[in-house]
Amino acid sequence: MRMRAAVLEEFGAPLVVQELELEEPKAGEVLVRLEACGVCHTDLYTASGADPSGYAPTVLGHEGAGIVERMGEGVTSVTEGDRVVTLFSPQCRECIHCEDPRTNICLAIREQQGAGRLPDGTTRLSREGEPIRHFMGTSTFAEYTVMPEIALAKVSPEAPADRACLFACGLSTGLGAAMFTAKVEPGSTCVVFGAGMVGLGAVAGCRLQGAERVVCVDLSEDRLELARGQGATDAIVAGEGTVEQVLELTGGFGADYTFEATGNVAVMRQAVESARMGWGLCTVAGVAGKGETLDIVPRLLITGRRICGSSFGGVKGRDQVPELIDRYLAGEIDVDAFLSHRLALDEVGRGFELMEAQDGIRSVIDYT
Ligand SMILES: NC(=O)c1ccc[n+]([C@@H]2O[C@H](COP(=O)([O-])OP(=O)(O)OC[C@H]3O[C@@H](n4cnc5c(N)ncnc54)[C@H](O)[C@@H]3O)[C@@H](O)[C@H]2O)c1
Numbered sequence: 001m002r003m004r005a006a007v008l009e010e011f012g013a014p015l016v017v018q019e020l021e022l023e024e025p026k027a028g029e030v031l032v033r034l035e036a037c038g039v040c041h042t043d044l045y046t047a048s049g050a051d052p053s054g055y056a057p058t059v060l061g062h063e064g065a066g067i068v069e070r071m072g073e074g075v076t077s078v079t080e081g082d083r084v085v086t087l088f089s090p091q092c093r094e095c096i097h098c099e100d101p102r103t104n105i106c107l108a109i110r111e112q113q114g115a116g117r118l119p120d121g122t123t124r125l126s127r128e129g130e131p132i133r134h135f136m137g138t139s140t141f142a143e144y145t146v147m148p149e150i151a152l153a154k155v156s157p158e159a160p161a162d163r164a165c166l167f168a169c170g171l172s173t174g175l176g177a178a179m180f181t182a183k184v185e186p187g188s189t190c191v192v193f194g195a196g197m198v199g200l201g202a203v204a205g206c207r208l209q210g211a212e213r214v215v216c217v218d219l220s221e222d223r224l225e226l227a228r229g230q231g232a233t234d235a236i237v238a239g240e241g242t243v244e245q246v247l248e249l250t251g252g253f254g255a256d257y258t259f260e261a262t263g264n265v266a267v268m269r270q271a272v273e274s275a276r277m278g279w280g281l282c283t284v285a286g287v288a289g290k291g292e293t294l295d296i297v298p299r300l301l302i303t304g305r306r307i308c309g310s311s312f313g314g315v316k317g318r319d320q321v322p323e324l325i326d327r328y329l330a331g332e333i334d335v336d337a338f339l340s341h342r343l344a345l346d347e348v349g350r351g352f353e354l355m356e357a358q359d360g361i362r363s364v365i366d367y368t
């Protein structure tokens with residue numbers, strides 16, 4: 001079929017919306033008609049050329065929600081008409097990692113996905129016979145996409161697509177960091193650094209876990225206000241003395257759980273230093289720049305603080321994205337507050353501009 005998509009032709013240049021060929025789904029693959037797609041930093045990072053593993057031409061986009069149109073041979077977990085959320089972090093349910101509750105990092109298709117191909121090593125996207133590579137296994141800046149069955153979460157049809165798509169990346173990453181990676185315990189004290197999509201999700205996740213105190217740290221007063229709306233009990237405008245302020249708020253000891261959601265290694269250090277002696281756990285969700293390292297005093301670890309990282313919030317996508325969306329539908333998560341702008345596919349460049357200007361939390365491309 002022919003369909004419209006936003007193509008990264010060249011690093012640093014605007015995406016070009018154009019018609020491409022999309023082949024029918026092969027065995028284990030699914031054709032999805034996109035309804036909505038969030039515009040995320042990772043798309044911009046790749047488009048800018050800063051990502052050393054990036055490639056072009058490719059169709060960007062990874063925060064998609066849509067409807068299953070057709071299935072390739074052997075597909076059993078979704079059927080025509082199902083509403084699905086796209087997963088850049090798939091769940092095959094068979095590999096050693098999928099079978100282990102300690103991680104969500106599925107091993108099934110990592111290599112081909114990283115190289116921009118579907119699991120059989122080919123692409124379904126092309127232009128005048130020339131293959132165009134997929135991006136993050138999703139390529140959702142497009143009217144249609146073909147994806148592996150193991151990378152689609154079947155979610156409630158009642159979830160509006162423009163809200164459901166936010167669970168494809170940033171929101172689930174934040175919620176999951178608190179709920180599945182750190183497993184925040186009721187009554188605890190938490191500190192979240194960064195109040196973007198990921199940090200606000202972490203604030204909501206801490207609240208859902210029954211945290212007693214949730215401190216949010218950000219440079220922007222407006223974003224701290226949003227954090228309050230998600231359940232933050234205290235807000236700190238970030239600066240030099242942030243760690244001291246956190247220690248003051250927590251009886252001199254630091255927090256039971258801290259979360260880093262900025263991607264800044266200096267903030268990661270603050271997040272470690274703000275964790276409590278004895279058992280404080282610092283969860284790092286932000287993605288640092290290439291070659292950057294985390295600088296901390298080892299004594300902080302010997303005295304009982306711990307650090308861990310979290311990819312996609314530790315969320316096992318096919319099992320847990322539908323559960324998170326059910327909690328949203330039950331009124332437990334305020335997703336509307338995150339949807340700032342609605343754009344047409346042709347306005348995807350505007351989505352990047354709004355993100356760079358920190359205008360709103362998420363712009364969503366509406367295909368309907
Ligand atoms: N681990 C994963 O799977 C995963 C998934 C999605 C995004 N991410 C990463 O998470 C990070 C956050 O993503 P986002 O979409 O929320 O980004 P964002 O840019 O919307 O939010 C970042 C926030 O950090 C704040 N900030 C900047 N410097 C700060 C400082 N010194 N102290 C306190 N706050 C500061 C900004 O004001 C902003 O509100 C990024 O690094 C992104 O790449 C990771």
Ligand SMILES: [Zn+2]
Nearest residue numbers: 092095098106
């Ligand atoms: Zn797996």
Ligand SMILES: [Zn+2]
Nearest residue numbers: 040042169170
């Ligand atoms: Zn993303």
